[in-house]
Structures are given as structure tokens and as C-alpha cells.
Amino acid sequence: MGFHLNLKFMRKFIFFAVVFFLTGTSWSQNLPIDFERSEHNFSAFGGAQFTRDKDPLRINNNVGLITNTGGDIFEGVFIDLKNGIQLDSAKKVFFSVYHAEGDSFTFQIKLEKNTSGEPDIYVQKTIKNSNWHHDSFDFSKAKVVGTNVAVNARGRYMRLTLFFEPDQLKTGKYCVDDIKGFASNLPPMSSVTMPIYDKLVWSDEFNYSGKPNSEKWHHQVIPPNNGGWFNNEIQHYTDKKDNSFVGEGSMKIVLKKEKFTYGNSTKEFTSARLNSKFAFTYGRIDVRAKLPSGSGVWPAIWTLGTNVGETGNYWGRDAATVGWPACGELDIMESWGHNPRYVSSAVHTKARYGGVETGGISLPDPYNNYHVYSMVWSPEKIWFLVDDKEIHTYHPEVRTAENWPFAKDQYILLNIAVLSQVDAKFDSSRMEIDYVRVYQKAITTAVNGDPNETGAALYPNPTSNKLFVQGMDRYIAYSILDMNGRILQSGSLKGQADIDVSNLASGVYELSLNGDDQWVSSGSNAIFRFVKE
Numbered sequence: 255m256g257f258h259l260n261l262k263f264m265r266k267f268i269f270f271a272v273v274f275f276l277t278g279t280s281w282s283q284n285l286p287i288d289f290e291r292s293e294h295n296f297s298a299f300g301g302a303q304f305t306r307d308k309d310p311l312r313i314n315n316n317v318g319l320i321t322n323t324g325g326d327i328f329e330g331v332f333i334d335l336k337n338g339i340q341l342d343s344a345k346k347v348f349f350s351v352y353h354a355e356g357d358s359f360t361f362q363i364k365l366e367k368n369t370s371g372e373p374d375i376y377v378q379k380t381i382k383n384s385n386w387h388h389d390s391f392d393f394s395k396a397k398v399v400g401t402n403v404a405v406n407a408r409g410r411y412m413r414l415t416l417f418f419e420p421d422q423l424k425t426g427k428y429c430v431d432d433i434k435g436f437a438s439n440l441p442p443m444s445s446v447t448m449p450i451y452d453k454l455v456w457s458d459e460f461n462y463s464g465k466p467n468s469e470k471w472h473h474q475v476i477p478p479n480n481g482g483w484f485n486n487e488i489q490h491y492t493d494k495k496d497n498s499f500v501g502e503g504s505m506k507i508v509l510k511k512e513k514f515t516y517g518n519s520t521k522e523f524t525s526a527r528l529n530s531k532f533a534f535t536y537g538r539i540d541v542r543a544k545l546p547s548g549s550g551v552w553p554a555i556w557t558l559g560t561n562v563g564e565t566g567n568y569w570g571r572d573a574a575t576v577g578w579p580a581c582g583e584l585d586i587m588e589s590w591g592h593n594p595r596y597v598s599s600a601v602h603t604k605a606r607y608g609g610v611e612t613g614g615i616s617l618p619d620p621y622n623n624y625h626v627y628s629m630v631w632s633p634e635k636i637w638f639l640v641d642d643k644e645i646h647t648y649h650p651e652v653r654t655a656e657n658w659p660f661a662k663d664q665y666i667l668l669n670i671a672v673l674s675q676v677d678a679k680f681d682s683s684r685m686e687i688d689y690v691r692v693y694q695k696a697i698t699t700a701v702n703g704d705p706n707e708t709g710a711a712l713y714p715n716p717t718s719n720k721l722f723v724q725g726m727d728r729y730i731a732y733s734i735l736d737m738n739g740r741i742l743q744s745g746s747l748k749g750q751a752d753i754d755v756s757n758l759a760s761g762v763y764e765l766s767l768n769g770d771d772q773w774v775s776s777g778s779n780a781i782f783r784f785v786k787e
């Protein structure tokens with residue numbers, strides 16, 4: 255959903271993200287790229303065209319021919335490298351270029367890590383040469399895309415993009431050949447397998463009637479931005495039953511054209527924005543929903559860090575105030591009425607100045623059909639799915655506080671916003687939510703004893719702050735031990751309970767559950783092993 259959007263950056267980021275989604279299936283190749291093999295095939299975007307062609311000046315040589323059609327100021331071509339270019343000791347990328355028309359031109363090479371969370375970088379120069387021009391770009395003096403910030407680039411870059419006359423609408427034909435750099439000798443990017451989170455830890459099936467269950471949902475109604483909402487939204491959110499209610503197995507969130515005053519602020523539309531009173535770290539969330547429609551209508555299923563400290567939200571009262579985007583935001587489903595049937599997912603972090611990483615999919619009729627919008631959030635990668643089909647992933651190679659605020663609790667938000675381009679004839683539209691389900695991983699196997707005998711389950715694993723223990727009716731006491739057997743904390747439990755482990759350092763620990771004489775023979779216990787992030 256996002257707040258405080260910088261539209262200039264946003265457009266650029268969204269543009270590149272869309273390009274990635276549309277054309278993200280090119281082959282992965284290793285350096286050097288000399289166009290002698292058919293795999294040296296770039297993917298074109300923004301109107302550009304790419305073909306492997308004969309060298310116009312040298313016989314028996316193949317080159318890449320890029321044609322700018324003037325379709326977009328950022329038309330270009332890219333290729334995904336199998337092992338990437340490693341910019342550590344060697345920082346230069348070599349190339350040969352040739353302009354078929356012979357005029358001077360600006361040539362840019364952009365490199366992307368493709369792992370999200372770190373900025374894209376580029377080097378460019380204006381070249382005037384009527385023959386082949388052999389040159390190199392020094393990425394120790396690269397610039398961050400979208401800024402004038404210089405950076406001494408390091409690490410591995412997986413995607414190479416070429417622009418001719420970037421930032422200008424210009425037609426032209428350009429040849430490129432022999433792109434060389436220091437090929438990474440690291441193995442291809444590790445593929446992280448999607449974990450299976452199958453322990454249902456929180457849900458609302460909406461099998462009741464009336465207002466949304468107040469034990470599970472908080473209505474966010476106080477406009478946090480000087481009497482209004484962020485993003486130039488033009489509605490108020492209310493807790494009125496005609497803006498959100500449950501019946502016939504689903505929750506309805508209704509956006510209505512209706513004058514409404516909150517404080518001194520009068521708006522022409524009302525809607526609802528619900529916060530879950532449940533927050534979690536890692537797991538899978540499934541939301542089955544039908545979407546509202548109409549130009550300017552902006553439904554969202556998303557999460558924010560509980561530490562956002564936003565006025566009027568459920569967590570504001572005891573949350574730290576890191577603010578947005580440092581809290582992290584995960585958009586499981588967003589859709590904008592001006593782009594009908596397209597649903598997308600996005601990640602907002604501080605690393606991209608609040609900008610986004612997005613991916614999406616067009617659905618035939620998300621307004622009249624239910625789809626399941628899911629997110630699988632693991633300690634190192636996040637997957638976004640529609641009907642179990644992956645539409646976007648977020649996977650920084652190196653996780654930092656800037657690009658990965660996602661080792662802390664997030665809470666769920668469900669809302670419909672409306673923007674000023676709403677149709678004058680718009681009356682009302684609704685989102686119907688069949689269920690919201692959150693799953694986590696549980697440990698059910700003790701490192702000693704019979705797991706069926708213990709009947710206990712621990713989740714989530716790994717954990718960052720709380721360890722939930724289910725099936726505790728047979729145990730009354732617990733201890734947490736380090737791997738040297740030292741007791742670090744202990745206490746008593748009965749039934750389902752949670753143990754605060756936020757003070758533990760990262761590492762592997764054992765939880766010892768100790769039997770009650772009434773149920774378990776004296777001295778009996780079960781030990782589970784868990785990971786503290």
C-alpha cells in the first residue's frame with residue numbers, strides 16, 4: 255500500500271519492475287557475450303528490438319543489433335547472466351559498440367543484482383566514433399539508478415542491461431559485441447526452497463454475522479495525516495457496519511460514495527481499514543477474496559511492521575516508532591481500478607528509499623471470482639502467490655536492516671482506498687473475503703522421547719521473539735537451555751502458552767518441558783530443539 259510515495263521514483267521503479275515481470279524469462283548466460291552463440295540473446299523492452307546480426311564492418315563476426323524505435327525514454331535490452339559479473343577486485347566491464355548511422359550517442363550499461371533490496375547501478379558516456387569503439391566502464395565510479403549518488407560497486411551482479419540514448423526519445427540502430435567482465439566464480443544463485451508452513455496458528459473464516467470479530471480485528475478510523483490518509487486517498491475509514499460486515503461466510507469491505515466528517519475533515523467517500531490484532535514473524539498467509547472494481551478504486555491485502563508506530567493503528571500504543579518504510583511493508587495483493595484485472599504484490603523497505611519491488615498477474619475476472627492471494631515469508635526469502643502461482647519473490651543476497659526489516663512481527667491490513675480519478679458515477683463497490691489464514695512451521699518431534707507421547711508442538715521455528723507451545727496440558731514447567739546444557743530461563747506453563755525468547759542471542763537452543771506428576775511419571779520430560787533468529 256505504501257505511504258509518502260515519491261512518484262518520480264515510483265514510476266521508474268514500477269517501470270523496471272513491470273519489465274522484469276513481462277520479460278523475466280530470458281536465458282541465463284555466462285561472459286563473455288560475443289553473440290557467436292544463439293544463447294546470446296537479449297530481451298528487449300520499452301519498444302526496443304534485439305536481433306543477432308552480421309557485423310556491418312567485419313566478416314565472419316556476429317554482433318547484437320539493437321534498434322531503438324522511440325517507444326519509451328528507457329527502451330533497452332537485457333540479459334540474465336548465469337554466474338554474474340563480480341565487481342570486487344576487478345571493476346571494469348569491457349565492450350565494443352558501433353552506431354550504424356555514425357552519429358555520437360550515449361551508451362549506458364546498467365547492472366542489477368536481481369536479488370532485490372540493493373540499488374541498481376549504471377555507468378554511461380557519450381561516444382563519437384564512425385567505426386567500432388572499444389572501451390570499458392569502471393564500476394568503481396558507478397551511479398545509483400534514479401539518483402546522482404556515486405557508488406563503488408561491489409558484489410555480484412546478475413542482470414546486464416544496455417541503453418542507447420537513455421532518458422531520450424530517439425530512434426537509431428546500434429551494434430554491440432564482446433561484453434566482458436570478471437565472471438563470478440561463485441556458484442549460480444542459490445535457490446531457496448519454499449518452506450511448508452502447515453500449522454494453522456490464526457484465522458478468521460467469517461462464519462458468523464454482524465460486525466467483524468472485535469477479538470481479531472481493529473478498525474483503523476483516525477486519519478493519521480493531518481485529517482486525511484496517506485497516498486492522496488480521498489475516503490474516510492469508518493467502523494460503521496455498512497462499510498464492513500460479516501455474513502454468508504465472508505467479510506465484506508464496502509467503499510461507498512457518501513459524505514462523512516471526521517474531526518474537521520469532510521470526505522466524499524467511506525470505506526473500512528482493518529488491522530489484525532494478531533502479528534507474526536515468518537509463515538504463510540492465505541486470503542481468499544473477490545475484489546472491488548472501478549477507476550480510482552484501490553483494494554489492498556497487506557502487512558506492516560508492528561513497529562510502524564502509526565496514529566490510530568492497533569499497534570500504535572506500544573510500538574516503537576521506526577516509521578515507514580523502516581518498519582517494512584509487504585503487499586500481498588493490490589489492484590488499481592485504472593488497470594483492471596491486474597493484481598500485484600510489492601515489498602517496501604528503506605533500501606529503496608521507500609520505493610517498491612513489484613510483480614503481478616492479470617486475472618480474467620477477479621471481481622466475480624474468488625482467488626487465493628498468498629504470501630510465504632521465510633527467514634531469507636518471500637514468495638507472493640495467486641492461486642499458488644508465484645507472481646513475485648523478494649530475496650536479497652545479503653540481508654541488512656535496510657533491505658530486510660522482516661525478522662520482526664508484521665500485522666495484516668485489509669482495506670479499500672479510493673483516489674481522485676474515481677469515476678464521477680461511482681456509487682459503491684465491495685471486497686469479499688472468504689477467509690484469512692496464517693500458518694507457521696511447528697516442531698512436533700522431540701529430540702528425546704516419543705513425539706506422540708509428548709503431544710506438544712512448538713512454533714514458529716525459527717523464531718525471533720515468541721515461541722508458542724501447544725498441547726501443554728501434560729507439562730507444567732519449562733526450561734530453555736543452550737547447547738552446553740546451561741539453563742537460561744525457566745517458568746511454568748499449562749495448556750497453550752507462549753514463551754518470550756526475545757532476549758536470547760541468535761542460535762540453537764533446547765526447550766525442556768517437564769512433566770506434571772499427575773499426568774506423567776515423575777521426572778519425565780521432553781526436549782525440543784529450536785532456532786532463535
Ligand SMILES: [Ca+2]
Nearest residue numbers: 288289316431
Ligand atoms: Ca561477436
Ligand SMILES: [Ca+2]
Nearest residue numbers: 459460503688
Ligand atoms: Ca468463509
